Amino acid sequence: MSAEERRESVIRAAVTEFSRGGYHGTSTEAIAKRVGVSQPYLFRLFPGKQAIFLEASRRCCRDVTEVFRRASEGLEGEAATKAMGEAYQALIADDPEKLLMQMQMYVAVAAAEAAGDRAFGEALRAEWMEMYDVANLAMGADVNETTQFLAYGMLVNVLVSMGFQPEHRVWAGFYEEVQPR
Template identity: 30%
Template sequence: MVVIQTLGLGVLGAPGARRGSLSAMAWPDGLSITFHFLFVSDRLLTMANPKRVLSTAEDRRVDVLTAATAAFALRGYFGTNTTEVAHASGISQAYLYRLYDSKEALFIAVLNHVKLRIRDDLRSTFDSVPTDQIDAALAKQRAVDHDIAMVLLHAVAACVVPAVAEAVRDCYQDQLEFLRGRGASVEAVRRYLSEAQYSNALQAAGIDSSSASSELLLP
């Protein structure tokens, strides 16, 4: 007789599943059974031959950043609470704080995510543009993801928080260095950044900056 120690837990996804105490299970000799342990949020669940893949902390961070970006875009830094972000991410608030120890830390992570998204967009747009055409191409660059635009706009409004102000400066500095490195002039970059900020404000007001009707509102 083979004795296997396992956790007395409910089936994965079963309503009311809770942590249980260790109990012994006896199996006839020769019976082969494989147990896999899955961490879901902060709970350890035991299953035989599970089909679900282990959700790592990094996977959860991606989920949280996606949910947090949408939440901060809608309500801003001061209007968003971590409870709704945790709920939208499918995790507990306690687990959220294991990933990011404060709302400020979460917002800074979102701003870094925004910075990388913008850099990727700029790279895909301008990497193939000849240096002598960069300024002209940059003058036409206005479209940006709505949530990214709103997060940046809210971030500027939250610059009374020193760490947020630093992250905002870093985001714009990153764009400046990237574009200057591709050969854009200082004046072209300055104009691009100012028009991008204005375009974000138009989006917040419900005006599509790429539409013909907005042309009179743009420099």
């Protein structure tokens, strides 16, 4: 494998490991083991654990952004909103690690900010804003619609990450187009 292919393997493994254990609960040893490399090799690819977490988080944000972009292509307004919601549901049903990584990312940014590290949060806020802008443009730059869409999405994230099954009454308030699978 080339260094770039190995780097890609590390990012995928990091998403898996960090989504389960969070930033502080995941060791670089676990990531290296999952990839099949030594820790020293891992640190030749990335300068440290935070850089690995940052790349895993960026990947997660970019994947969600791309799902929104593809789903809304050629659509506008309500049709784009519905298509993005359905595509996001499919993404988290097929790859729940993406959802859990998002949740870990939010916690890690809050912890970094509390410790005085604004740069980490700034990098991830930029990725999140790209996702926001893609959704917002697809909805005709309607800030209220975008806010509602993302608020429902965050509620979906919380309910799914807490393990509420689709038939649970907590889902009853969702519109048909945002019902979980």
